[in-house]
Amino acid sequence: MAAVKETVRTVEGLGEGYAHGFVTDIEQEFAPVGLTADTVRYISAKKNEPEWMLEWRLAAFERWLAMDEPDWAKLNFPKIDYQAARYYAAPKTDGPKSLDEVDPELLAMYEKLGIPVREQAVLAGVEGAPKYAVDAVFDSVSVVTTFKAELAKEGVIFCPISEALRDHPELVRKYLGTVVPVTDNYFACLNSAVFSDGSFVYVPPGVRCPMELSTYFRINASETGQFERTLIVCDKGAYVSYLEGCTAPMRDVNQLHAAVVELVLMDDAEIKYSTVQNWYPGDKDGKGGIYNFVTKRADCRGDRSKVSWTQVETGSAITWKYPSCVLRGDGSSGEFYSIAITNNFQQADTGTKMIHLGANTKSRIISKGISAGHSSNTYRGLVSAHAKALGARNFTQCDSLLIGKDCAAHTVPYIEAKNAQSTFEHEATTTRLSDDQLFYVMQRGLSQEEAVQLLVNGFVKDVLQQLPMEFAVEAQKLVAVSLEGSVG
Amino acid sequence: MLSIENLHVTVAEKAIIRGLSLNLPAGEVHAIMGPNGAGKSTLSYTLAGRDGYEVTEGSAVLDGVDLLSLNASERAAEGIFLSFQYPLEIPGVPALTFVRAALNAQRKSKGEPEISAPDFLKRAREVAGSLKMDFEMLRRGLNVGFSGGEKKRMEIFQMAMLQPRLAILDETDSGLDIDALRIVAEGVNALRAADRAMLVITHYQRLLDYIRPDRVHVLAGGKIVASGGPELALELEREGYDRYSKAAA
Numbered sequence: 180m181a182a183v184k185e186t187v188r189t190v191e192g193l194g195e196g197y198a199h200g201f202v203t204d205i206e207q208e209f210a211p212v213g214l215t216a217d218t219v220r221y222i223s224a225k226k227n228e229p230e231w232m233l234e235w236r237l238a239a240f241e242r243w244l245a246m247d248e249p250d251w252a253k254l255n256f257p258k259i260d261y262q263a264a265r266y267y268a269a270p271k272t273d274g275p276k277s278l279d280e281v282d283p284e285l286l287a288m289y290e291k292l293g294i295p296v297r298e299q300a301v302l303a304g305v306e307g308a309p310k311y312a313v314d315a316v317f318d319s320v321s322v323v324t325t326f327k328a329e330l331a332k333e334g335v336i337f338c339p340i341s342e343a344l345r346d347h348p349e350l351v352r353k354y355l356g357t358v359v360p361v362t363d364n365y366f367a368c369l370n371s372a373v374f375s376d377g378s379f380v381y382v383p384p385g386v387r388c389p390m391e392l393s394t395y396f397r398i399n400a401s402e403t404g405q406f407e408r409t410l411i412v413c414d415k416g417a418y419v420s421y422l423e424g425c426t427a428p429m430r431d432v433n434q435l436h437a438a439v440v441e442l443v444l445m446d447d448a449e450i451k452y453s454t455v456q457n458w459y460p461g462d463k464d465g466k467g468g469i470y471n472f473v474t475k476r477a478d479c480r481g482d483r484s485k486v487s488w489t490q491v492e493t494g495s496a497i498t499w500k501y502p503s504c505v506l507r508g509d510g511s512s513g514e515f516y517s518i519a520i521t522n523n524f525q526q527a528d529t530g531t532k533m534i535h536l537g538a539n540t541k542s543r544i545i546s547k548g549i550s551a552g553h554s555s556n557t558y559r560g561l562v563s564a565h566a567k568a569l570g571a572r573n574f575t576q577c578d579s580l581l582i583g584k585d586c587a588a589h590t591v592p593y594i595e596a597k598n599a600q601s602t603f604e605h606e607a608t609t610t611r612l613s614d615d616q617l618f619y620v621m622q623r624g625l626s627q628e629e630a631v632q633l634l635v636n637g638f639v640k641d642v643l644q645q646l647p648m649e650f651a652v653e654a655q656k657l658v659a660v661s662l663e664g665s666v667g
Numbered sequence: 668m669l670s671i672e673n674l675h676v677t678v679a680e681k682a683i684i685r686g687l688s689l690n691l692p693a694g695e696v697h698a699i700m701g702p703n704g705a706g707k708s709t710l711s712y713t714l715a716g717r718d719g720y721e722v723t724e725g726s727a728v729l730d731g732v733d734l735l736s737l738n739a740s741e742r743a744a745e746g747i748f749l750s751f752q753y754p755l756e757i758p759g760v761p762a763l764t765f766v767r768a769a770l771n772a773q774r775k776s777k778g779e780p781e782i783s784a785p786d787f788l789k790r791a792r793e794v795a796g797s798l799k800m801d802f803e804m805l806r807r808g809l810n811v812g813f814s815g816g817e818k819k820r821m822e823i824f825q826m827a828m829l830q831p832r833l834a835i836l837d838e839t840d841s842g843l844d845i846d847a848l849r850i851v852a853e854g855v856n857a858l859r860a861a862d863r864a865m866l867v868i869t870h871y872q873r874l875l876d877y878i879r880p881d882r883v884h885v886l887a888g889g890k891i892v893a894s895g896g897p898e899l900a901l902e903l904e905r906e907g908y909d910r911y912s913k914a915a916a
């Protein structure tokens with residue numbers, strides 16, 4: 180057991196290895212601490228929103244006051260004091276219109292994080308490398324969005340949601356809250372009242388979005404929650420691949436992040452949605468870190484529409500997240516590929532829901548959970564086929580890998596079939612990183628740290644392959660970093 | 668090359684190797700035979716540096732380097748290769764990826780640059796060809812779903828790629844069919860070299876028809892109880908271990 184013991188020890192020391200933990204020193208303006216209807220009005224006013232949006236928010240706030248925090252997840256955390264946080268923080272500039280107006284401190288930060296916020300730099304990059312457009316959200320506001328003009332040529336709208344509310348109010352109003360209703364759950368309701376920024380994407384009929392779109396979320400301010408809202412509408416026969424990434428400074432006070440992501444797919448539309456979640460996970464004793472409560476759902480309204488969620492979850496002290504697919508259109512399909520890594524005292528309760536409503540709908544779930552240290556990692560999934568979902572098919576595979584003796588992995592699959600013509604397959608495995616395997620790999624010359632990385636990479640390979648190429652490399656590094664330092 | 672003196676090894680508080688001495692000069696191939704449970708695999712794991720194999724007494728030195736002070740990967744970098752009696756499965760890691768990682772790790776520890784992808788592939792194709800292996804197999808998860816014989820052949824592929832100084836083959840012949848045995852033995856013979864030594868653990872004289880050993884040792888009760896030339900293997904084949912087991916007890 181000595182080898183595994185070493186691994187566990189170093190994996191425990193990992194909190195110190197978080198590379199994105201710095202704070203950017205920049206002048207910011209904040210909403211006053213606390214949450215009242217006035218806070219909601221403050222946010223709406225800051226964003227110059229139309230009146231109907233304010234009404235919508237206030238209605239959500241009323242409903243939220245009457246709701247209770249859910250307690251069914253396998254998560255333990257002290258009661259959150261919603262009155263102790265701020266709900267809006269923004270750099271003190273007047274909505275920069277071009278890069279020249281963006282605070283140089285911010286540009287330096289994005290450079291440090293490796294986020295390409297300068298179009299020229301992307302264009303001047305490696306020849307033949309795929310371009311991707313970035314929307315950079317800093318605390319509560321989007322500070323820059325690239326390649327908007329080039330995308331507009333194809334009719335693709337890619338902008339901060341606050342801007343979409345001003346420039347395309349009819350589109351936003353038509354779809355906002357139609358996939359995740361305001362009262363869907365406690366955190367989604369809170370988000371509906373206080374969401375600040377996030378991205379809006381519209382891809383018109385028959386258009387294949389010419390580049391990857393991505394949104395990069397950064398929490399910087401202390402004692403501030405981040406409530407992002409993303410809405411992607413993919414019209415008939417359209418296609419888009421979208422990626423989000425997130426990081427935050429190291430702080431020993433927990434911070435709240437409650438996001439809502441809504442995807443709408445018409446006939447024959449396809450969305451690939453990838454997430455690399457690397458919020459600050461807290462230190463090795465479980466102090467600090469982000470509380471990540473996220474509601475993500477795709478509504479496959481159109482026939483033969485296709486959505487796939489791929490997530491690499493390595494950060495956050497607590498993750499509560501179930502990207503789901505409502506397979507309404509006949510022949511529509513949903514996929515969920517997940518890598519969730521927990522270490523030290525991190526807790527993750529994550530999975531998906533595949534709701535089969537249409538005939539001949541298909542879904543596929545591949546979940547890879549890795550737990551190390553004293554962490555707890557739960558896969559929670561629901562697959563249901565309703566009466567009209569004749570010929571529905573699901574395949575689920577949930578694999579858990581345990582590193583060391585003090586961590587835990589749980590698999591909680593729910594299955595409901597309301598017709599006799601649906602086929603569900605479920606496979607689950609739990610393995611412990613074995614000393615035998617470690618010795619075999621080390622006997623060939625790899626150090627213990629390299630051996631752990633190799634074995635873990637093999638374990639998550641099926642999911643990594645689903646990410647766009649450029650991000651797969653990044654994600655692989657992140658997986659390695661998350662479990663790094665295994666040699667004492 | 669390899670010199671083992673009065674080695675005592677305890678596994679799970681049980682003394683398994685009890686005063687074993689062995690001298691293996693460079694350029695030679697020695698066979699070790701012995702009854703089940705005699706400690707042959709224990710000896711190979713101990714030489715390769717597996718955790719939990721506690722050396723309570725004695726020494727093992729490879730060309731002046733004290734092996735016992737090194738961990739498993741450091742010993743591999745010193746040129747020790749163990750062909751496992753039961754090779755492990757590594758899901759999601761293709762054999763090519765695995766061997767390349769191993770080769771580069773060993774190069775790194777010697778301060779050499781990484782092997783280029785074309786050079787590596789060229790060599791892998793040559794070696795796979797000489798062992799009559801289907802190259803596509805090297806793109807599958809290492810050993811996952813392989814037959815017993817395929818796993819053994821994969822061990823020899825790795826050995827040929829890594830070019831160790833000291834190769835320990837723990838029952839590489841078990842599980843191989845007649846043709847595979849010949850192919851694998853040819854692969855091993857091709858690696859015989861003046862600056863390389865091999866320790867071949869086997870239960871069957873047949874392997875030794877292909878790989879002619881310079882010496883044969885009988886391991887029983889945790890120590891070497893007899894040594895001789897190739898004719899010793901023939902004698903064991905005829906008469907069994909009875910005589911030596913009694914001697915060891």
Ligand SMILES: Nc1ncnc2c1ncn2[C@@H]1O[C@H](COP(=O)(O)OP(=O)(O)OP(=O)(O)O)[C@@H](O)[C@H]1O
Binds near residue numbers: 706707
């Ligand atoms: N982890 C362990 N705990 C307890 N006993 C062990 C352990 N590992 C090995 N042994 C014992 O050590 C003895 C030697 O085992 P070893 O595997 O070295 O034998 P061997 O000579 O390789 O046998 P075979 O020819 O069957 O491969 C056996 O009695 C075995 O049961």
Ligand SMILES: [Mg+2]
Binds near residue numbers: 752837
């Ligand atoms: Mg054995």
